[in-house]
């Protein structure tokens with residue numbers, strides 16, 4: 212069975228880096244897809260033997276302050292509604308911010324399945340941030356490094372039973 216995974220989280224946590232890693236060169240067709248605006252990038256992802264559609268909430272790059280403007284919220288909610296599973300990324304290096312907590316609340320209310328991942332988790336500098344991620348009241352955070360490709364086996368293990 213195929214499914215749709217939305218990568219959500221505040222700006223700069225590494226969503227697009229992970230999207231690119233999951234999609235690789237298979238970013239075809241995106242622009243022409245009906246119903247997908249340029250704010251939501253969609254790609255064909257592969258992880259082990261799993262094949263799925265992944266959505267990146269792009270278009271938030273200008274929202275650099277740590278607030279949650281309505282546009283970010285609406286875009287996230289749209290991605291959540293399109294998805295079977297949400298992958299909620301936080302930044303293990305900066306730790307949990309108030310905006311992360313708002314995202315957690317949206318996801319708790321709205322998403323069928325939420326997987327929490329603490330990204331940028333390569334190295335000991337991320338240990339405190341990974342621990343902090345437990346405070347969000349979701350499941351155990353995956354230690355992820357989108358940039359270095361670490362933790363993808365754990366992501367696979369969490370996707371597998373839901374997919």
Ligand code: GDP
Pocket residue numbers: 220221222223224225226227228229330331332333355356357358359
């Ligand atoms: P987005 O705004 O959530 O889409 O975040 P981006 O994917 O654009 O990444 C924001 C910044 O974080 C970039 O400079 C990335 O290179 C960096 N980044 C992404 N993943 C990692 C990671 O696993 N470790 C580290 N150290 N940096 C990362």
Ligand code: MG
Pocket residue numbers: 226227228268269270
């Ligand atoms: Mg991005």
